Every structure is written in structure tokens, then in C-alpha cells.
Amino acid sequence: MWTHKSWQGRLVAHPLPSHERLRHYAGWCNAVEGNTTFYATPTRETVASWARQTDPDFRFVVKLPKVITHERRLGDVEEPLREFLDAIEPLGPRADALWIQLPGSFGPADVAALGRFLHRLPTSHRYAVEVRHPSFFDDSHSISALEEVLTAASAEWVPFDTTAFFQSPPTTDPEREAWTRKPRMPLRTAALTDRPIVRYIGRDDSARTVEGWQRWIDIVAGWLREGRSPTMFIHTPDNVDAPVLARRFHDDVRARVPELDPLPEPIPVEPLTLF
Structure with a gap:
């Protein structure tokens, strides 16, 4: 998120064309959560605009689309994953981590599926996983199983x-x-x-x-x-x-x-x- 109505004219100039909004946000912070990609994969042209507005050391933590994480629950996702990875390629080093936010129903029984998914991902990116099932916070066996899968893939727990x-x-x-x-x-x-x-x-x-x-x-x-x-x-x-x-x-x-x-x-x- 790098635009907010309440910031306009107060924290960032107003009006701003769309191709300038991220540049002004990047004057305040050196990282951003890429939430919009959860709802739809952007075009390469849009992502290239993000890259042009930021320095190479600016950090994007970009969320995988919901079709991958919530609808297909990490299975049979080769095509949407390929499209997503191709779209964000213009970010280059700015893509600090790809953010895999999983639904609350994704529990300990699904850890093996997460492991298989992480194993198939290209090593050219870093990955960060956010889980919301209660067992991953109050059951020591579930915590250890998830940490083992994440560590094997050098992925972070968000x-x-x-x-x-x-x-x-x-x-x-x-x-x-x-x-x-x-x-x-x-x-x-x-x-x-x-x-x-x-x-x-x-x-x-x-x-x-x-x-x-x-x-x-x-x-x-x-x-x-x-x-x-x-x-x-x-x-x-x-x-x-x-x-x-x-x-x-x-x-x-x-x-x-x-x-x-x-x-x-x-x-x-x-x-x-x-x-």
C-alpha cells in the first residue's frame, strides 16, 4: 500500500499521477507490502513502473495471488505462479521476499503441501510465509513441523x-x-x-x-x-x-x-x- 486518501496534500503532494505515487511514498519509507497482487496479478508494464519509481535497495514484500494460496491452496498452480513470477520480474532486487499468506483453514495437515510447494519454487527469490491456524501457535508439534519445512526452504515465518x-x-x-x-x-x-x-x-x-x-x-x-x-x-x-x-x-x-x-x-x- 502506497496510496491513502488521508496522506494526499499532507504527507505526499496532491494531485499526483499514478506513475508518481510510489516515488513519493518511497520518500517516507524504504519498504512496502504489495497487497494488491493478492487480488490480481499486475502487468509487467505496471511492475516496471514500480521499479522506475524506486531505488534498487527499496524492498517490496509482494503477496502471492489468492488463486494460488486460498483458492487452489498451493496445488495445481503452475500456470498462475508462472504468470505471477513473470509479472514481477522487472522489480529485480527490489523483490525482497515473495509473501505467501495462507488462510486460517490451512492447518498442520497441510504442512506437507506447503513443503512440496516451497520445494518447487525458484531459488532466485526469497520466500516468507504467514500462517493463521491456531495450532501453529499453541501446539509444539505443529510449530516444529512448520519451522522444519520453512527452514528447509530458507523461508521466513512472518x-x-x-x-x-x-x-x-x-x-x-x-x-x-x-x-x-x-x-x-x-x-x-x-x-x-x-x-x-x-x-x-x-x-x-x-x-x-x-x-x-x-x-x-x-x-x-x-x-x-x-x-x-x-x-x-x-x-x-x-x-x-x-x-x-x-x-x-x-x-x-x-x-x-x-x-x-x-x-x-x-x-x-x-x-x-x-x-
């Missing part, structure tokens, strides 16, 4: 931290909507690879979002000291200040790990003048 969001009842309309849609996920903080990916959702109250991410400051700083290169995505139900909050999280981590590079400077919303 935690989706919703614990701060579900800590108390919703107070805004976006929170109430998210309350019925977001999964209540147990906390997971372990990393399997040198490129961990975390998804975190706080509250529309920025202070509560910051309070809820404090544990991740220590975890991410620790990963960096170990030589890992984590990617952290910060969300709120309304996402009004998500880029600002992401930069604040980065600054909080950088206060612990000063050698961490700063984020880029945002493109000014209004032209700079001398007066």
Missing part, C-alpha cells in the same frame, strides 16, 4: 502482531471494522532467517500504537546487532499516520543501533521557496 490492537475494545469506526476482520493472532517473535519480516497493527491512537510496539524495539535492535536485516511494517486501522509512525519506529530502533542508516527525506509536499 508474524502478524495484533496483540496491541485487541487489547481493549475498539473506539473508532476504522477500529470497529478491523475488529471483525483482523485475526486474533498469538504473539510470535522468533526469526528463522537473516531477513525477518514483521507485520504490526496498533490503534488509531498513536500513543497506544507506540506503547504496543515497545517489545519490538528491543527485538529488532537485537536482530540488527546479530547481523540480520529485518523489515518491519507498521499499521493502524485507519493508517492515517502510518508513514509517520513507521519513521518513528525506525528512529526508536536507530537510537539503540546508531549505525542503522536513516530513512530517506520525504519529498516536500509544497515546493521549497526562499520566502
